[in-house]
Structure formats: C-alpha cells, structure tokens
Amino acid sequence: MIATESLSKRFPRVTALDRLSVDVGPGVTGLVGANGAGKSTLIKILLGLSPATEGRAEVLGFDVADPSSGGAIRERVGYMPEHDCLPPDVSATEFVVHMARMSGLPPTAARERTADTLRHVGLYEERYRPIGGYSTGMKQRVKLAQALVHDPQMVFLDEPTNGLDPVGRDEMLGLIRRIHTDFGISVLVTSHLLGELERTCDHVVVIDGGKLLRSSSTKDFTQITTTLAIEVTDTDEHPDGTRVMREALHARGVETHEGAGLPGAGHILLLTAQGEETYDLVRDVVADLGLGLVRMEQRRHHISEVFKDGDERADVPADATDVRKEAVGHGG
Numbered sequence: 578m579i580a581t582e583s584l585s586k587r588f589p590r591v592t593a594l595d596r597l598s599v600d601v602g603p604g605v606t607g608l609v610g611a612n613g614a615g616k617s618t619l620i621k622i623l624l625g626l627s628p629a630t631e632g633r634a635e636v637l638g639f640d641v642a643d644p645s646s647g648g649a650i651r652e653r654v655g656y657m658p659e660h661d662c663l664p665p666d667v668s669a670t671e672f673v674v675h676m677a678r679m680s681g682l683p684p685t686a687a688r689e690r691t692a693d694t695l696r697h698v699g700l701y702e703e704r705y706r707p708i709g710g711y712s713t714g715m716k717q718r719v720k721l722a723q724a725l726v727h728d729p730q731m732v733f734l735d736e737p738t739n740g741l742d743p744v745g746r747d748e749m750l751g752l753i754r755r756i757h758t759d760f761g762i763s764v765l766v767t768s769h770l771l772g773e774l775e776r777t778c779d780h781v782v783v784i785d786g787g788k789l790l791r792s793s794s795t796k797d798f799t800q801i802t803t804t805l806a807i808e809v810t811d812t813d814e815h816p817d818g819t820r821v822m823r824e825a826l827h828a829r830g831v832e833t834h835e836g837a838g839l840p841g842a843g844h845i846l847l848l849t850a851q852g853e854e855t856y857d858l859v860r861d862v863v864a865d866l867g868l869g870l871v872r873m874e875q876r877r878h879h880i881s882e883v884f885k886d887g888d889e890r891a892d893v894p895a896d897a898t899d900v901r902k903e904a905v906g907h908g909g
C-alpha cells in the first residue's frame with residue numbers, strides 16, 4: 578500500500594526523516610515513535626502536502642512526487658489530522674457532507690454516506706449539534722468520519738487517541754480495528770503509545786529521529802515465550818498461598834522468580850516451562866496444597882520489551898525517552 582525508499586526531509590535546523598525505507602501492506606499498521614520522531618512529516622509527504630528533500634515514496638502505486646498523483650491519492654486515501662481543525666459553528670453533518678463534496682461525491686451520495694459514516698463512528702444522535710459543543714472524544718470521531726466518508730482504500734490517522742481518557746481510547750481503538758474488519762479499509766495509525774498499537778495493529782513500524790528502528794508483524798513482536806506465569810489463591814490453611822506454592826515447587830526442583838513489574842506482582846510466580854510435564858506438575862502441586870489456581874499462562878513478549886532490547890542495539894537519540902518511559906510503563 579505504501580513504499581518509501583531512502584526518504585528524507587530536512588528542515589533548516591532538523592532532519593525530520595532520515596533515509597527512511599519502509600513497506601506497508603494491507604491491514605492495520607501502527608507507526609510508532611516519540612514526539613518529534615517524524616510521524617506527521619511522513620504522513621504529510623505521503624499525502625503530497627509537503628515535498629521530500631530526497632528519496633521516493635509511493636502510495637497505492639502512485640508516486641507522491643508526481644504532480645498528477647495528488648488527486649488520485651486524495652481520492653483513495655482518507656486523512657485524520659492530529660490537531661483540532663474543526664469549525665465550531667457547524668454541525669457534524671454539515672461538516673462531513675462538505676468534506677464528502679470536496680472529495681467529489683455528488684450531493685445525494687454525500688448526504689447518505691455522511692449519515693452512514695456518522696452512525697458508524699457513534700455520532701448519529703448528536704449529528705445536528707454544532708461541533709463547538711462537542712467533547713474531545715466526539716471531535717475525534719468527527720475527524721475520523723470525514724476521513725472515511727468518501728469510502729477510501731486507506732486512511733492515515735495521526736494520533737487519533739490524543740486527549741482521550743482510557744475509555745475513550747479503547748472505544749477509538751475498537752473503531753479503528755473495525756475500519757479494517759468491517760469495511761476492508763487499510764489503516765496507517767500513528768501513536769507514541771506502544772501498548773495501544775500492540776492491541777490494535779497487524780503490523781508495527783517503529784521510527785526514531787526520522788530513522789527506521791524496526792518494521793515487523795505484531796505477532797513477531799509479541800512471540801510466545803517459554804515463561805509460565807502462575808497465580809494462586811490464599812486459603813485458611815495457607816494464608817500466603819504464593820509462598821507455599823513457591824516452596825512446594827522449589828522442593829520439587831522447579832526454580833521460580835517473582836513477577837516484578839507485572840500487574841498483581843507479589844502474587845505471581847514465573848517459571849520456565851519444560852513442556853507438558855511442567856503444567857502437570859503445577860496442577861498437582863496446587864491440588865495437593867488445596868489452593869485455587871487463578872491463572873497459569875504462557876507469557877508473550879510485549880512490543881515494549883522488544884523495543885527496550887532494541888535500545889541496546891540501536892543508536893537511539895535522547896529524544897526517544899518518551900517512548901522508552903511509556904514502554905517501561907507497559908513492561909510485562
């Protein structure tokens with residue numbers, strides 16, 4: 578869907594993109610990087626809004642530097658900008674119909690598509706109220722609706738969860754997922770939050786200081802590990818179930834360590850699974866002690882852990898700290 582080759586963008590004082598070569602296929606792709614990593618700059622070049630200093634970029638097979646591609650790309654691609662850009666005095670319906678008309682839809686089709694799209698993003702009831710009175714979450718939905726209204730093949734969403742509370746974020750991420758599953762529209766979504774991309778995207782591209790750090794499928798980022806996480810209940814007989822469990826496992830030659838940093842740390846034991854026997858052993862020990870087994874699961878890597886590993890290999894500039902801090906916050 579997107580291919581860039583040694584793409585660079587230099588401003589007088591800063592290199593926003595530095596010889597970036599990356600391919601993006603169909604599906605939901607997350608573009609992650611700290612503030613200033615170059616995410617918005619890349620989107621603007623892909624849309625033909627800003628010329629690259631060097632290199633090439635193609636969107637849906639169209640060369641973005643070719644002046645005749647602009648219209649073709651905008652017809653097939655929707656764009657949700659990062660910052661607030663909505664007129665306060667018009668309703669969501671008026672604004673989205675206007676954007677549909679700008680994309681070339683005839684009046685009746687524009688009105689029908691607007692109604693459908695506003696329903697899809699959950700704004701149907703509110704559609705005739707002026708946008709100025711909307712909450713941040715509602716404004717984000719209007720921005721999303723105008724990106725989708727002309728039924729594009731692909732949408733670029735720049736930080737769509739910005740300013741949203743945790744519930745609003747989850748709803749927006751659900752909507753983004755459904756753009757692809759329900760309508761077959763591919764998505765390029767930017768974020769500086771690694772954790773949310775892990776749940777939403779099929780593929781993740783990490784950039785830093787305008788350079789590519791990593792591009793791979795979310796599955797590869799989050800491979801299953803051989804580490805088993807166990808949590809048991811306390812009982813009247815064993816008021817500290819975790820401790821007796823640990824001692825009983827040690828007595829049978831199984832080393833455990835604490836799940837420090839995990840939610841519920843202190844109650845979670847981690848051990849290395851040696852195959853089916855380890856599961857059977859844990860089950861037998863739990864039964865012998867009369868404890869309840871709250872969970873026994875194979876852990877997955879989180880993107881954030883992979884990113885932390887990557888830090889050691891890659892020469893990451895100091896301005897990547899936001900992502901690193903956030904990555905630590907999601908560790909485990």
Ligand SMILES: Nc1ncnc2c1ncn2[C@@H]1O[C@H](COP(=O)(O)OP(=O)(O)OP(=O)(O)O)[C@@H](O)[C@H]1O
Nearest residue numbers: 588591592593610611612613614615616617618619
């Ligand atoms: N028009 C411009 N003139 C000068 N410098 C710019 C311009 N646009 C962006 N930059 C700089 O280029 C770098 C990349 O900016 P960009 O907006 O692409 O980052 P980003 O990853 O989208 O971050 P954010 O989420 O904060 O927008 C930054 O250092 C920014 O200050």
